[in-house]
Amino acid sequence: RTLMTALAVLLLFNPYIRQKVTSVEQPVLVLAHDNSASIALGKDSAYYKTEYLSQLEQFKSELADAYQVDSYEFGQEIRDFDHLDFSDQLTDISSLLQTLDRRYYKRNVGAVVLFSDGVYNRGFEPELLAQKFPFPIHTVVLGDTVSYPDLSIKNVHYNKVVSLGATYPVRVTVGARDLANKKVTITLSEDGRLIDKQEITIPSNRFSKEIDFMLEATSKGVKQIDIELSGIAEEEQLLNNVKHIFVEVLDQKYKILCLAQSPHPDLAAICSVLNDNYEVDFAFAKDGVPDFGSYDLLVLHQMPSAPADFEPVKKLLEQNAKLPVLFIIGQATDLELLDKLQDAYGIKNGATNTVLDVKTHLNTSFSTFTIDSKCGEMLANYPPLAMPHVELSPSKSHDDLLLQDVLGVKSGLPLLSFVRGDRKMAFLFGTNVWRWRLYEYYQSKNHAVFDEVFSKSLKYLLLASDDGSAIYCKEEFYSNEPVVITAELRNLANELVTEPELKAQLVNKLTDETYDFVFSKRDHDYELNAGILPEGLYIYKVEAMMGDRLISASGSFSVVALGIEAQQLTADASRLRSLAQLTNGKCYSADELQQLAADLRADKRITSVEHHESRFQDLIHSRWIWFVLVGLAAVEWVLRKMFGSY
Numbered sequence: 001r002t003l004m005t006a007l008a009v010l011l012l013f014n015p016y017i018r019q020k021v022t023s024v025e026q027p028v029l030v031l032a033h034d035n036s037a038s039i040a041l042g043k044d045s046a047y048y049k050t051e052y053l054s055q056l057e058q059f060k061s062e063l064a065d066a067y068q069v070d071s072y073e074f075g076q077e078i079r080d081f082d083h084l085d086f087s088d089q090l091t092d093i094s095s096l097l098q099t100l101d102r103r104y105y106k107r108n109v110g111a112v113v114l115f116s117d118g119v120y121n122r123g124f125e126p127e128l129l130a131q132k133f134p135f136p137i138h139t140v141v142l143g144d145t146v147s148y149p150d151l152s153i154k155n156v157h158y159n160k161v162v163s164l165g166a167t168y169p170v171r172v173t174v175g176a177r178d179l180a181n182k183k184v185t186i187t188l189s190e191d192g193r194l195i196d197k198q199e200i201t202i203p204s205n206r207f208s209k210e211i212d213f214m215l216e217a218t219s220k221g222v223k224q225i226d227i228e229l230s231g232i233a234e235e236e237q238l239l240n241n242v243k244h245i246f247v248e249v250l251d252q253k254y255k256i257l258c259l260a261q262s263p264h265p266d267l268a269a270i271c272s273v274l275n276d277n278y279e280v281d282f283a284f285a286k287d288g289v290p291d292f293g294s295y296d297l298l299v300l301h302q303m304p305s306a307p308a309d310f311e312p313v314k315k316l317l318e319q320n321a322k323l324p325v326l327f328i329i330g331q332a333t334d335l336e337l338l339d340k341l342q343d344a345y346g347i348k349n350g351a352t353n354t355v356l357d358v359k360t361h362l363n364t365s366f367s368t369f370t371i372d373s374k375c376g377e378m379l380a381n382y383p384p385l386a387m388p389h390v391e392l393s394p395s396k397s398h399d400d401l402l403l404q405d406v407l408g409v410k411s412g413l414p415l416l417s418f419v420r421g422d423r424k425m426a427f428l429f430g431t432n433v434w435r436w437r438l439y440e441y442y443q444s445k446n447h448a449v450f451d452e453v454f455s456k457s458l459k460y461l462l463l464a465s466d467d468g469s470a471i472y473c474k475e476e477f478y479s480n481e482p483v484v485i486t487a488e489l490r491n492l493a494n495e496l497v498t499e500p501e502l503k504a505q506l507v508n509k510l511t512d513e514t515y516d517f518v519f520s521k522r523d524h525d526y527e528l529n530a531g532i533l534p535e536g537l538y539i540y541k542v543e544a545m546m547g548d549r550l551i552s553a554s555g556s557f558s559v560v561a562l563g564i565e566a567q568q569l570t571a572d573a574s575r576l577r578s579l580a581q582l583t584n585g586k587c588y589s590a591d592e593l594q595q596l597a598a599d600l601r602a603d604k605r606i607t608s609v610e611h612h613e614s615r616f617q618d619l620i621h622s623r624w625i626w627f628v629l630v631g632l633a634a635v636e637w638v639l640r641k642m643f644g645s646y
Contacts, residue, residue, distance in 0.1 A: 004632040011625070016616045025609045027110035029067045029600065030135075031060065032096055033084060034116035034142065035075040040086035041237065042144030042569050052590060053084060056115075059593040066601060067110065072096075089480050091116075094123035097133060109135045110606030111585065113596070117143030118572030124445060127575070130582040136605065137583040142590055143571035149178040150569070151229050152240035154208065158225075160475065160558065161277040162217045164251040169214055172227055172243075174200065176207040178234075185230040188213055190223050217249040222509035222537040237569055246510075246537040246558045254462055255294060256280045259313070260301035261332045267301060269434035272447075273455040285309045292316040297462050298325045302332040302431065310337045317341070324424040324461040330431035331355050331388050344396045344419040345427060350389030357384035358430055359405040360415050367496065367524075368399045368418050369456050370472040370486055378449040380405070383439055385415070385430030392429075396421060401453070404429075416457070424461050471542055471553045479559055483530040487519060489544060489551060496524045500544040500551075504528055510536040533559050 033056075040048050063069050071081035074096045075088020093116065100112060112135050120126065130137065155173040162168045174186060179202050187197040196213050215225075229241040256278060258267050263284065271280050283290050285305055289312040292298055298317075304310040317323065329338065329347075339347045362376040379402065387404075392413065402416035419425040437450045456472075470488040477483050485504065491497050502519040515533075519526035519542075537558045544551045573587070580587040588596045600606060619625060 001632075001636050004629060004636070007625070007629060007632070011620050015619045017619050017622065019615045019617055021613045021615055022610060023613070025108040027067055027108050027606045027608060028104070029063055029069050029110055029606070030100060030104065030112045031063075031069060031071045031081070032100070032112060032114050032116075033071070033073045033081065034091060034114075035073045035084055035086055036088045036091040036117075036119075037086055038091070038119055038569055039117050039143045041239070043146075043236070044144060048086065048142065055590075055593055056084075059597055062597050063600065067606070087480070089478060090122050091120045092122035093118075093120045093126040094129055097126055097129045101129075101134065104135070108609045111135060111600060111603065112137045113140065113600075114138070114576070114579065115140045115142055116576065117141070118575040119143075119568050122445075124443075127578055127582060130579045133583050135583065136585040137579050138585040138596060138600070139576035139580045139587045140590060140593070140596065141571055141573045141576050141587065144569060145571045145573050147178065147570045148236040149232065149234040150237060150240070151176050151179065151184060151232060151235060152568075153227060153229060153243045156227060156243055156245055158245055158247065159275050160246070161248050161250060161275045163253050163277060164217055164220055164249055166217050167214050168217060168247070169212055170225065170227075170245075172211045172213070174207075174209050174211060174229065176202045178205045179207070179232060180205045182232060184232065186211060187226075187228050187230075188215070189226040189228075190215075192226075217247075220249050220251055223247045223249060224510060224536075244535065244560070246560070248537060248556060250277055254278045254296045256297045256299065256458075257290065257292065257295040258282045258299040258301060259284075259289065259303055261285050261303055261305040264301055264431070265434040266328065266431055267299070269437045269450075270299070270454050270458075272437070273451045273458065289313055289316065292320045292323055295323065297458065298323055299328065300325060301328045302330040304334055304337040304341060305332045306334060307337065310334070310341070314341055322423055324426075326426045326428065326458075326461060328428045328431060329388065329390070331386060333388065335388070335390060342425060344394065344398065344421070344425050345417075346393035346395055348391045348393075350391055352389050354389050356387045356389055356406060358387040358415060359384045360402045361405050361410055363400050363403050366399055366401045367488070368401070368420070369460050369470055370488075370525075371401065371452060371456065375449045375452060378440060378443070379453075381439075381443070383432075383435045385435075386432050387415075387430035390429065401457070416453075418457075418460070426457060426461055471540075471555060473540070473555055473557050475557055477533075477557060477559050479535055480532065483533050483538075483557070483559065485519075485528045485530070485540065485542075487526040487528075487542060487553075488524070489526070489546065491546065497546070498522070498524065498526065500546050502526045502542060502544045504540055504542045506530060506533075507539045508534065508536045509539060535559050 060069060060071065072078055073081050073084065074092070076090045078096055078099050114137055116139070118141070152175045153172060154175045157171040159168050170188070172186065182202045183199060184202065185197055185199050188195050195215065198211060200209065200211070223246070225245045225247060227243045227245070231238050231241055254277065258271070258280060260267060260282070261284070267282065274280065285303065289309060304313055327338070327342070335347050335349050359380070360382060361380050362371065364373070396419050398414065398417050398419045400414040400417045404411050404413045404415050414427065415429055417427045437447055440447055440450050471485065472487070473485045487502055489497050489500060489502065498521045504517045504519060506515040506517070515530065517528050517530060519528045537556060539554065539556050541554045542552065577587045586599065
């Protein structure tokens, strides 16, 4: 009884006990296989589609007996290994390494086996990541390593939309390999009619040159421009000698005025998302305020900045009551004057006269228009904007696309906000967005996220009518991806509805072929998956009856052939050897899979890892303490029963 009572009293003090836990983590082998089209476009394509697949399956089964094997395939995206058909039209090796680094952080990965031809056309040089990659990479060289003479159209820069009567440039980048002293002709044809050509002399075996053409937009409509290099007998592959582009000529232009306190790179960054269908004028406070009457959108960058420019801006805005405005607020903005210029936000100076470094994150509840959720990761990594310390009090309904992140604390305060009313307004509370554009190009060699955010923002502000519909469609689809269009309908109370039937008609402007669809209804919006469409430029028209109101919208998109994988068909074995050396791995050829399997089994680095961990646990939660208490009580009962004393 004394022991039992003492133990019960001890438990009242809630003591802790330390436990040592030992666990064994088995090694993991990660197999990542390139599924891009370039591997199977060479002379040995039959081998990779038949015999090689059997060898690969045998290699995987041998390893699966000894290790945990995780298999992936990559190209346009990274996915679990299913089957190889070498159909991906893009290759991003750097994204693969970043994903594996995150996914297997602090895991016992024995090795990563990378099967690839070493050719990439998205992302950045994988060698930059390999220097700090935590696992050894063994590479297997696929594809044809023999270099053949080749001509190619590497890239074409052009404007997808131009104005009638304008002269527009088309810049073609031509590459050649092992064709020194050869002459080739590059021709441009519009709708089958030759419009220009140039003859090129190739001076060396490694040749690349940008060639500029100036074309005239003489008539409205969609124009197919065919760019072709005359073939040379020595070439093995002619797929990369031809490129088709589509240009739409419109007899309409939007005019935008950027009125700024002073010249600033933000203006160039934002206007870079616009095409030739937009005409942009710049004006600065020291030069006076121009008339707003001839413009479709006004961008005020750190304006008003002084009383001298406040009155004319206010007067012109009152005269143009429906002119949309984008306010970009910075350190030079006079917040008291800005507060009087608009009625959407009450804006006052903060407690301190400081400039904050504010990062951003995507508001997943934003509903004014659709932004791809994949943009959120890039937006969160953007460098901070310079934002004056302000106090905000909204006086109208607003929808915030980007929210503030100050010192790692995500707040609900707006960074990019839209206000719906008689006048459409948007507020960007910070400057230096030009850094976003440069950062994204440094990370991914494109401006996809920046362009999506600001092009959709400007297009929303420029939309003349607001009838309750919103259609979201990319401007360009590749010929191997499905065409997906999303839409939203709002009733007169500005509520999202999905009751009406939403119909769409797509017209291929090249063939006049018509496609009729009905949107699928989702929880709060509509989606149309039109599947894979033939190459060309398409005009779409969307209609729905909401009561007695006809809701309609239209737009266009193009479907272009994707021949990037045919640009380089020679495997880059040197890159794969470099990746292996930088990570203490080895490089193998495709017929050395048996040797690779033997080396992996003999690698002493690939072994189980024993983890020891000390844990503190409440003594009262231990099961054995209950049995001790019950046992002591039982012993006392038996002893008293035996000796007859209670």
